[in-house]
Amino acid sequence: MKYCKYCGSEIYIDSEIxxxxxxxxxxxxxxxxxxxxxxxxxxxxxxxxxLVAWIVGGIGLSVANRTNNSVGKKLNVAAIIIGTIVFLFAxxxxxx
Ligand SMILES: [Zn+2]
Numbered sequence: 001m002k003y004c005k006y007c008g009s010e011i012y013i014d015s016e017i018x019x020x021x022x023x024x025x026x027x028x029x030x031x032x033x034x035x036x037x038x039x040x041x042x043x044x045x046x047x048x049x050x051l052v053a054w055i056v057g058g059i060g061l062s063v064a065n066r067t068n069n070s071v072g073k074k075l076n077v078a079a080i081i082i083g084t085i086v087f088l089f090a091x092x093x094x095x096x
Contacts, residue, residue: 035064039075046083050090053083 001010009020016026038060046053057079064072 033063033067033069033072035060035067035069035072036075038063039072039079042076042079043082046079047086050083050087053079053086057083 002013003009004011004018004021004023004025006023006025007018007021009018011018011020011025016024018025038056042053042057042060046057057076060072060076061080063069064076
């Protein structure tokens with residue numbers, strides 16, 4: 001059991017709404033889900049700086065996994081893949 005942060009009454013650990021006061025208590029919902037924003041930043045900046053794609057994409061992916069955001073997951077995975085491709089391409093160009 002946990003307690004509603006608004007009215008203090010006992011609520012089930014997996015409930016999203018407090019039955020006493022009707023307010024949303026889900027912690028997943030309360031956490032800011034910025035995984036889509038992070039994914040877009042990682043995708044765009046990562047096309048030029050692969051390191052950014054890995055770091056920002058990695059953070060975005062962990063946020064997306066926590067909040068179960070499938071769009072965020074796809075964007076961040078795509079960013080990491082694109083960052084890797086850009087890195088390999090740049091590496092191949094430099095080693096010529
Ligand atoms: Zn409540």
